[in-house]
Amino acid sequence: MKKKLKWGVLSTAKIAREKVIPAMANSDLYEIYGIASRNLDRAKETAKSLGIPKAYGSYDELINDPEIDVIYNPLPNDMHVSYTLKCIEAGKHVLCEKPMALNNEEIDGLITARDKFNVKVGEAFMVASNPQWLKARELVRSGYLGKIKAVQGFFSYFNDNKDNIRNIEEMGGGGVWDIGCYPVFTSRFVLDKEPGRLVSMLEFDPQFRTDKVGSVLLDFHEIQMTFTISTQLTAYQRMLFFGEKKIMEIRIPFNAPSDQPNEIYIHEGDFSKANAEKIVLPISNQYTQQAIDFSNAVLEDKEVPVSLENTKANTKVLQAIFQSSSSEKWVNII
Ligand SMILES: NC(=O)c1ccc[n+]([C@@H]2O[C@H](COP(=O)([O-])OP(=O)(O)OC[C@H]3O[C@@H](n4cnc5c(N)ncnc54)[C@H](OP(=O)(O)O)[C@@H]3O)[C@@H](O)[C@H]2O)c1
Missing domain, CATH: 3.40.50.720 (NAD(P)-binding Rossmann-like Domain)
Known part of the structure; x- marks a missing residue:
């Protein structure tokens, strides 16, 4: 044993x-x-x-x-x-x-x-161990959605507690470090690609000096990825992968529940989603x-x-978000 x-x-x-x-x-x-x-x-x-x-x-x-x-x-x-x-x-x-x-x-x-x-x-x-993300990656890699051309993400919550580590600049607070890391990581994970450059816009809290709203456009080489994050908006999260044939929607991408099945919706331009293909994953706990x-x-x-080499690549992207926002220019990720 x-x-x-x-x-x-x-x-x-x-x-x-x-x-x-x-x-x-x-x-x-x-x-x-x-x-x-x-x-x-x-x-x-x-x-x-x-x-x-x-x-x-x-x-x-x-x-x-x-x-x-x-x-x-x-x-x-x-x-x-x-x-x-x-x-x-x-x-x-x-x-x-x-x-x-x-x-x-x-x-x-x-x-x-x-x-x-x-x-x-x-x-x-x-998320790297969560069956819904392993399934999402498999679907994209198999070509089931057709060629992916765009990805969109959103992740927000409301937290204006000045004592919370997320609102303390010196402790690495702010939305990019706390939640921006997820849309970046999951896009890299599913697409199996590294972005070459990005442009971003961040709004900082005047009291905390941490970023409280941010939007980013990442160039994944013929795949355009955009996401918005916020630490001071009503809570929401979603990730969408747009293929030439189908759209894949990860319903609760990051705080995936452990007491109910996670769901991936796949649809083909059906706005009512009545005919969406629903992939229901067995109940699991990602932790x-x-x-x-x-x-x-x-x-x-x-x-x-998630190896340190993978972490390094993710961290480079997150650092580039701050560089682009302050320079108001595209930043190459090298
Ligand atoms: N993967 C996820 O789903 C997920 C979710 C939430 C958070 N996180 C990450 O987990 C980490 C902790 O987040 P959290 O929300 O759990 O934080 P938290 O409740 O504030 O816990 C941080 C802990 O660090 C210790 N600490 C040591 N020095 C400190 C200092 N100067 N000020 C405050 N605390 C200090 C404290 O423990 P003692 O008092 O016991 O020493 C404190 O309980 C962060 O890196 C966050 O990004 C990950």
């Missing part, structure tokens, strides 16, 4: 408490063995409520615990690279939340460390799937779902 991996969680982040840890219950592959917080009482309380055996009063204690095999890093964005590096140097495999880095050049250091310490490191784009895929990569020495 294979060894059951012991995972440790760096911090009591909301995403960890509410989504990722609950989704990782009852597995033969792994267990959540420990959780760390800056505050020992908070770590203990969270460990107790989620049934985690061990609590630590500092991140370093968890990182240096020889019992831990894999670390999940959901710290604020500006702490991702430094703590992922610490974990790697302690010989741990790391699944780090998106965005892994706020500068693509920092990823080179992680790649070097990953190879030196011979560990698995990946970015937690759970469970992510943990299974990452654990299997560790246990079977396989490539992780």
Whole structure:
């Protein structure tokens, strides 16, 4: 029988408490063995409520615990690279939340460390493990939609809490880093192409100085991709892939529910959608799937779902969005 991996969680982040840890219950592959917080009482309380055996009063204690095999890093964005590096140097495999880095050049250091310490490191784009996105990619690659010429995306929510990490510039806040990463990542994932250049427009919140509305046009070489994101609009999300024969609509592309089936609609210019072909995926939890895929990569020495090389390419696009908005010019992504 294979060894059951012991995972440790760096911090009591909301995403960890509410989504990722609950989704990782009852597995033969792994267990959540420990959780760390800056505050020992908070770590203990969270460990107790989620049934985690061990609590630590500092991140370093968890990182240096020889019992831990894999670390999940959901710290604020500006702490991702430094703590992922610490974990790697302690010989741990790391699944780090998106965005892994706020500068693509920092990823080179992680790649070097990953190879030196011979560990698995990946970015937690759970969409890459979600059956609806695997299906979408398969449909596009098979030619079922005809040649894809355009992609459109939208992702928004409303959050004007000044204390939320998303509204703190120094912590890597703002819409591009928080949610712009998804339409970029899923387009690259499905199209299996890298965009060559982009032009963008961002509106910044005057108080937070973080981007609160943004639109981007990406040149995917004969495929035009556009998307809009916002941190201060009513919540909505959708991704559309336009082929010469058919249109594919991913109904809930990013916050895919785990208690009902995910649906992909395929239609051919039928505005009522009455005749849309509905692809209904079996009920699944994308965070469970992510943990299974990452654990299997560790246990079977396989490539992780989202490699650091993939992360680097995504980060370059996100950085170019800021460059284009400030220069008001097209930016080549190199
Ligand atoms: N993949 C997804 O679906 C998804 C969804 C949401 C968020 N995320 C990502 O997950 C990460 C965490 O997001 P979240 O919304 O869960 O954040 P959050 O609730 O604010 O959690 C961040 C945690 O970081 C720790 N921390 C350390 N230094 C901190 C500081 N100076 N200020 C505030 N917190 C500090 C805190 O834990 P302790 O107090 O316990 O030390 C805090 O609970 C982000 O990178 C975000 O992009 C991913």
